[in-house]
Amino acid sequence: MSLTAEKITYSYNEGTAAERPALRGVSVFVGRGGWVSVVGHTGSGKSTLAQHLNLLLTPKSGKIEIDGKTAVPGSSGARELRRKVGLVFQYPETQFFAETVREEIGFAPSNWGLKKDELEDCVRAAAAAAGLTPEVLESNPFRLSGGQRRRVAIASVIAMKPDYLVLDEPTAGLDAAGVRDLTRMLNEIRAGGLAVVQVTHDLKSALEHSDMMLVLEKGREIYAGTPEETASYLAEHPVKGLVLPPLVRFAGRMRQSGFDIPIISGIPAMLGALSEGARRI
Amino acid sequence: MGKDPIISIRGAVYSYKGAPSPALCGADLEVLPGEWVALLGANGSGKSTLAKICNALLEPTQGDCFSLSMDCRDPACVPLIRQGAALVFQNPDDQIVASIVEEDVAFGPENLGLTSGEIRRRVDRALELTGLSEHRRRGSHSLSGGQKQRLALAGALALEPKVLILDEATSMLDPEGRAALLECLRELNASGMTLIQITHIMEDIARAGRIAVMQSGRIVWDGLPADFWRGEYLRFGFDEPGELALYRELISRKMIPEGTRPIAEDMAEALCL
Ligand SMILES: Nc1ncnc2c1ncn2[C@@H]1O[C@H](COP(=O)(O)OP(=O)(O)OP(=O)(O)O)[C@@H](O)[C@H]1O
Ligand SMILES: Nc1ncnc2c1ncn2[C@@H]1O[C@H](COP(=O)(O)OP(=O)(O)OP(=O)(O)O)[C@@H](O)[C@H]1O
Ligand SMILES: [Mg+2]
Ligand SMILES: [Mg+2]
Numbered sequence A: 001m002s003l004t005a006e007k008i009t010y011s012y013n014e015g016t017a018a019e020r021p022a023l024r025g026v027s028v029f030v031g032r033g034g035w036v037s038v039v040g041h042t043g044s045g046k047s048t049l050a051q052h053l054n055l056l057l058t059p060k061s062g063k064i065e066i067d068g069k070t071a072v073p074g075s076s077g078a079r080e081l082r083r084k085v086g087l088v089f090q091y092p093e094t095q096f097f098a099e100t101v102r103e104e105i106g107f108a109p110s111n112w113g114l115k116k117d118e119l120e121d122c123v124r125a126a127a128a129a130a131g132l133t134p135e136v137l138e139s140n141p142f143r144l145s146g147g148q149r150r151r152v153a154i155a156s157v158i159a160m161k162p163d164y165l166v167l168d169e170p171t172a173g174l175d176a177a178g179v180r181d182l183t184r185m186l187n188e189i190r191a192g193g194l195a196v197v198q199v200t201h202d203l204k205s206a207l208e209h210s211d212m213m214l215v216l217e218k219g220r221e222i223y224a225g226t227p228e229e230t231a232s233y234l235a236e237h238p239v240k241g242l243v244l245p246p247l248v249r250f251a252g253r254m255r256q257s258g259f260d261i262p263i264i265s266g267i268p269a270m271l272g273a274l275s276e277g278a279r280r281i
Numbered sequence B: 001m002g003k004d005p006i007i008s009i010r011g012a013v014y015s016y017k018g019a020p021s022p023a024l025c026g027a028d029l030e031v032l033p034g035e036w037v038a039l040l041g042a043n044g045s046g047k048s049t050l051a052k053i054c055n056a057l058l059e060p061t062q063g064d065c066f067s068l069s070m071d072c073r074d075p076a077c078v079p080l081i082r083q084g085a086a087l088v089f090q091n092p093d094d095q096i097v098a099s100i101v102e103e104d105v106a107f108g109p110e111n112l113g114l115t116s117g118e119i120r121r122r123v124d125r126a127l128e129l130t131g132l133s134e135h136r137r138r139g140s141h142s143l144s145g146g147q148k149q150r151l152a153l154a155g156a157l158a159l160e161p162k163v164l165i166l167d168e169a170t171s172m173l174d175p176e177g178r179a180a181l182l183e184c185l186r187e188l189n190a191s192g193m194t195l196i197q198i199t200h201i202m203e204d205i206a207r208a209g210r211i212a213v214m215q216s217g218r219i220v221w222d223g224l225p226a227d228f229w230r231g232e233y234l235r236f237g238f239d240e241p242g243e244l245a246l247y248r249e250l251i252s253r254k255m256i257p258e259g260t261r262p263i264a265e266d267m268a269e270a271l272c273l
Helices: A046-053 A076-082 A101-106 A116-129 A134-138 A146-158 A176-191 A203-209 A227-236 A246-256 A267-276 B047-054 B078-084 B101-111 B116-129 B145-157 B175-190 B225-235 B242-252 B264-270
Strands: A002-012 A020-031 A035-040 A061-066 A085-088 A164-168 A195-199 A212-217 A220-225 B007-014 B024-031 B036-041 B062-067 B085-088 B163-167 B194-198 B210-215 B218-223
Touching: A002 A046, A002 A195, A020 A035, A020 A046, A020 A061, A020 A195, A020 A212, A035 A046, A035 A203, A046 A085, A046 A164, A046 A195, A085 A146, A101 A116, A101 A134, A101 A146, A116 A134, A116 A146, A146 A164, A146 A176, A176 A195, A176 A203, A203 A227, A203 A246, A212 A227, A220 A227, A227 A246, A246 A267, A246 B242, A246 B264, A267 B242, B007 B047, B024 B036, B024 B047, B024 B218, B036 B047, B047 B062, B047 B085, B047 B163, B047 B194, B078 B085, B085 B145, B101 B116, B101 B145, B116 B145, B145 B163, B145 B175, B163 B175, B175 B194, B210 B225, B218 B225, B242 B264
Parallel strands: A020 A220, A035 A195, A035 A212, A085 A164, A164 A195, B036 B194, B036 B210, B085 B163, B163 B194
Antiparallel strands: A002 A020, A002 A061, A212 A220, B007 B024, B007 B062, B210 B218
């Protein structure tokens, strides 16, 4: 069971004077329980890729496969497949349409023929998973603070019970507790078999939490690998827009000086190595 | 000589229509000219509401609010305050008004009644500072998320305000873009611009001279960064940036000399790495 994008190419306004190539042969693979982080500079094509994964955009060439089935744009099969992939947009307001948070979160489950109290349980569980208190359920989603809107957007996609969850900058606007809770929640639902694709500018979180990373530059896939491999690659190859987090840069300096520590290390490991003077040479 | 505050808010109360509880319940904030204040707080604590009060976009239901020595309640002052204490919105879509990038940036200066030469100078500079020059002729709504955020910032910079209020204005920028923006803010602040910076990213407030913390519609802590990082941050549930945590450990073990800056590269140099 997997979500695969194979050599996706896409241009906005194709065939017009305003044509803008946004993706040039980008591939992604995520299996059940996996967590892939997509990173890259502003305008590198991350959101365009996210919208392909949930079949909102149709590639000019290349294909999207969900659980082994190729998504044929516009077909009834594609609608079926699309339900398996939930997308949380970069700006949460993009996806809001309802008058109340309850209605917003309950939209997908309300089509499942649930009893009233089952639906309410479903809404409350999704709200709680995103760190929303029940009082907010009566509010208009457009009349909330930025971080509260982000939580509603996440809750309404969780409530769809997708098999694949695509999140576009989900931590932007969340407070520290929100970021911690989101990470914990994603790991919990991952343990239940759901797969996560996260677009993020937060390299620290991507390096710490994902099991694979994809680096984009100007619509091209320039690196794919585990967080350790990606950090080592980025330490040696400057990529537009990306700067490694300070502690990773510090660990890089230690490694260059012969210390035998992983590129993604915690402070205790660094201090331990430094005080032992544990240089290889 | 004591300076008069450029922003002075006392006992501000604000309730949104139909909201179950007030968003601000007695917030006090005083900012001196040339200061760089970081405004922190949990989701829903009232930061954006307070920012809109400073910028005279919202009028407090109780309390006093003066921006640039003008009363925010005086309708004659409101337009002057909005230009002189410019606000970069949390969501750029709330701010983008024109369909072409450069026209959007020109919108503010045009309303100031400047000469066309001056408008052009300001637009060019704002686009340059935000790295949007190559996109100037593009449709505002066809930009990527981070490009839109830069556009919102450019629009505020083109007003050449005395006070710049940034409501999470770096949340969608890539790491390099964030660093460049912070450097740009440092220069603007050095040349006298007062900054109020709202953010959840603790790495971004390294240059602020003061930190104010909001909780449930009030400012509950206000002081120097050194005091904040000495322990207060824990009380409010913030995360310490990794660089600072490493710095503290290295200093307490006397592995690096006092006076080393808490920057990864400087600490590595000090350790001869
Ligand atoms: N609707 C659109 N019409 C035309 N061009 C677009 C449109 N949306 C995005 N683009 C362009 O396509 C490219 C890729 O945009 P995309 O939104 O995928 O970038 P991104 O990596 O998500 O950037 P960010 O980090 O700023 O959100 C950019 O050059 C962008 O300006
Ligand atoms: N337009 C609105 N209508 C009604 N209530 C609102 C509106 N905007 C915000 N609120 C409420 O006012 C309170 C303060 O919101 P505010 O936007 O000032 O918070 P914030 O500190 O900026 O939070 P965040 O970090 O999430 O952006 C919250 O409880 C929020 O739900
Ligand atoms: Mg994007
Ligand atoms: Mg806010």
